[in-house]
Amino acid sequence: MAPLHSLISRFMRSLTVKFTVMTALLMIVTAAILMVIENRSDRREHEAMLIERAGLKAQLLALNVSEDITSDDRVRLQARVAQIVDRADINLAFIADARRRMLVHSNPANADATGLATDPLVVMAIGSGETRTEIRGSQVHVAAPVYSSAGRLTGVVYTESPMDELRAAARAAFQRHTLTAIAALLILLPIAGALVFFSLRPIGHLIEAARTASSKSLDVRINVKTGDELEVLANAFNRMLSRIDSNLKRIHRLAYVDMVTELPNRERFRKEVERVTRKAVEDNTSGAVMFLDLDRFKRVNDSLGIGEGDRLLEMVARRLRESARGFDLAKGGQGEPSMVARLGGDEFTLLIPHIDNSADIARFAQQIIGAISRPFDVSGHQVFLGISVGVAVFPQDGAEPESLLRHADLAMAHAKQSGGNAVHFFEQSMNQSAFERLVLENELRDAVKKNQLTVFYQPKVRMNDGVIAGSEALVRWNHPTSGLLSPGHFIDAAEESGLIVEIGDWVMRAACEQAADWASHGLRLPVAVNVSAMQFERPGFADNVLEILEQTGLSPELLEIELTESTAMRDPQRVIDQIQPLRDRGVKFAIDDFGTGHSSLSYLTRMPFDVFKIDQSFVRSMSRDPHSRAVVDTILALARALKLKTVAEGVETSEQLAALREEGATLAQGYLFSKPVPADEFESYARASIADEISVASA
Incomplete structure (x- = not known):
């Protein structure tokens, strides 16, 4: 039972199958309702037809026996009753006079015991002078008044007709309708399934696009031209993907780019240091992290305002990038380029993926100091800054981003304490001093x-x-x-x-x-x-x-x-x-x-x-x-x-x-x-x- 349930569950995961099954159920229910309605309609028609036919037979008999009742010719009356009962569609018949006295009966042996002459239908027919019909069980009962040639009511004719023909007609109608419904379902269900499949095919495109967007790229777009809600959904999906792509790029930018200087920020720098240091350990090479802090920037920022301070930081970032690019070109432009980043405030960092010796870094640091020492032109004002540089070499001074940044920061603090505008390399004694201060x-x-x-x-x-x-x-x-x-x-x-x-x-x-x-x-x-x-x-x-x-x-x-x-x-x-x-x-x-x-x-x-x-x-x-x-x-x-x-x-x-x-x-x-x-x-x-x-x- 469990495997069957699992199979059905897997089978019903398809939207096309679900809609096809739902369509099939809807068609079956519709066909069943139509069959019931049609069968009832046919039954009513056959029933009305049987009643009408039974009434006509009784009336015809009533027309033929009028003279015989007047002349009280019971032999002829009995012959006529026997003749009509011999038909397959009448079971019983009798004739009574106007006083409801039984004259003849199709079954003489039961004529006195039946009491049919006092039947309410007979009474109503004589009393109203009109033919009366009534269905009792599976029989149609008819009472037709008999009039003489002079128009005087002389008696009544009573017949009972079976409804076997009605049941046979109902069975035939049911079989005919059932076969028609099955044939229609066999023809229409495949057509409905095909229509559902083709109608829902754009949803498959949406699913495939969603899978691609979740695992590969958000550049995927869906082209659905159905002119209905699926096209609206596809267009909304495309807009959603475009907006998500734009937001992700913006989030990535906010997460990894400094908005003031357009430089990589702390998180991006940390990830890059982690990657480069791991590679340096594997290749047995060395690199350096430089921690840079501007001297006198706060005073300038307070004097000129935050807006001009940001412009000054942009200029500093540009000079740092130019210095890093010049250092890379001086090495022949081979290997990974140096990365300049801004940690926040007036603090910058510089990652040099590969160095041959510390003297190169010392010279490069002096070039940076010289570049920053040149005056900056900010809104017509000449602004002079200094910069303190701390250097940590990896993997000697650490192989983790946090430790390298901390050590370079300690070296920078010593450079600033010595008067600023200087460069210091990290030493283990600085760690001890920082620990003691903590x-x-x-x-x-x-x-x-x-x-x-x-x-x-x-x-x-x-x-x-x-x-x-x-x-x-x-x-x-x-x-x-x-x-x-x-x-x-x-x-x-x-x-x-x-x-x-x-x-x-x-x-x-x-x-x-x-x-x-x-x-x-x-x-x-x-x-x-x-x-x-x-x-x-x-x-x-x-x-x-x-x-x-x-x-x-x-x-x-x-x-x-x-x-x-x-x-x-x-x-x-x-x-x-x-x-x-x-x-x-x-x-x-x-x-x-x-x-x-x-x-x-x-x-x-x-x-x-x-x-x-x-x-x-x-x-x-x-x-x-x-x-x-x-x-x-x-x-x-x-x-x-x-x-x-x-x-x-x-x-x-x-x-x-x-x-x-x-x-x-x-x-x-x-x-x-x-x-x-x-x-x-x-x-x-x-x-x-x-x-x-x-x-x-x-x-």
Whole structure:
């Protein structure tokens, strides 16, 4: 049974077979319905014919027996009844007078027992004077009134006729109709199957096209000219294939092509590196991956706008392609060409499938640096860029795309750290350094979570009398194994990982809480807190500071926020808008490391700052370097002109203190007075300093 079911299932998978079977079933059902209708129609016709014929026979007999009934000639009546019954189509007959008395019967033996003279049909015929017929079972009963020549009702003739002829006619009609239907089906079914096959043949073309499109190419097209829905379907199918083909090409383009430069993107480059490195391992050859990062591009992009920045990237991509093409031609143009790709932002990569020695790559890198160093003309502006190049050689430095890109990126980072516009090859020590930085970042995350950070305070003293005038909050890290670490060991990692914002907020809150506690105990000293560029440029910086002041209870005039000169001058107008709400509440602002950046005097006179902090590099060298001394003198003169306070950092000797006092510096900070110390030691130092001031004043 199961094999038969499987065979039927496979057979019925064909749409042509299904439609043919459905057509055959429809024809069979139609033929059967027509046969039933025709048989019923024939039966009704034969039935009507039999009834009419039986009625005529009875009426004919009634016309012939009228005189015999009047003369009561029963012999003649019996003869006439016997004569009509001898016919095959009448089974029984009798004649009764008008009073329904039986006169003669075709079967005299049963004449008295039948009671036919009182039959309702006889009664109705006599009563109405008309012939009455009725079918009872398989017999046709007829009662015909008999009239005399004078028109008087004299009796009735009653006959029973069998319907065997009707059944025979019905059987003959059924056989005839069945044979006709079978013959029609045998003739029409093959024609219907052929018509279905030819009508559905375009669907086969659609199926074949779909298979081809799914396995080979989307360029296939279907030519169906039927003028019906199949042609509409084929045209829609063609449009669908065309659109899918177009979308796939677009998706492929989006997936593997950089939209700005038309260069291969990261994913395409990765796949190509994977293929080339595998071939290099098999052929025992070498190649190189170069990681390129533009120097100063962000500054140019911020100045000219994103649109012009994209145009500049297009120009850079064009020069890189030209350099790669020149390198390939210099090798004789043999082998696979080099591939230039853009990873994103201002980062590019270059794949060189085959190299003979590293010196060729070094020379090629220098050519790239030279090409990018030439000025770019962007909307009438001459733009100068640099480029840092990192090189990883495969398979020596890695045979996987990810490791090669990572190693080339590390080498590029070293080139950028050395000042940019340079080339560096990957070394294993770079991996170790990167690993150590990763470990440091993870440990620093734990330090923030586990409260391993602490705040030290370094005093600021007045130049004129050496009395404490405030403090600077400086973060320290109580490392579980390395001990107390200064910011120089972890601030760079904090900035790269983004933890600098969280650490900066924590330091500000801790410093404000400590200063508020000192103030509540009579030690009212301002505290200065360094704020990183990332922390300052975060939206809502002013609101966050005001919230900390409110939560800690510190008076705003006791908080001084220090910004580096580079942060202050990056976007002067934004800085003004950011700090003004805090200055309106009494918070003081200082420019840290003043003199090391590139301040604009036009903005400097408008900046709402209260303090210039002179960088310690100038203070330490002012006694032996006249240029440093001149810078310090200039800063102090500028501060006096702008009526700002000054803090000299890094004061370590009495000579430095004397020189700064002579030039008019306001405050000093450095190891000459105290190194950064914990809060309790700072409090002791501050109270002792204030006590000395009081005793001196009393004396």
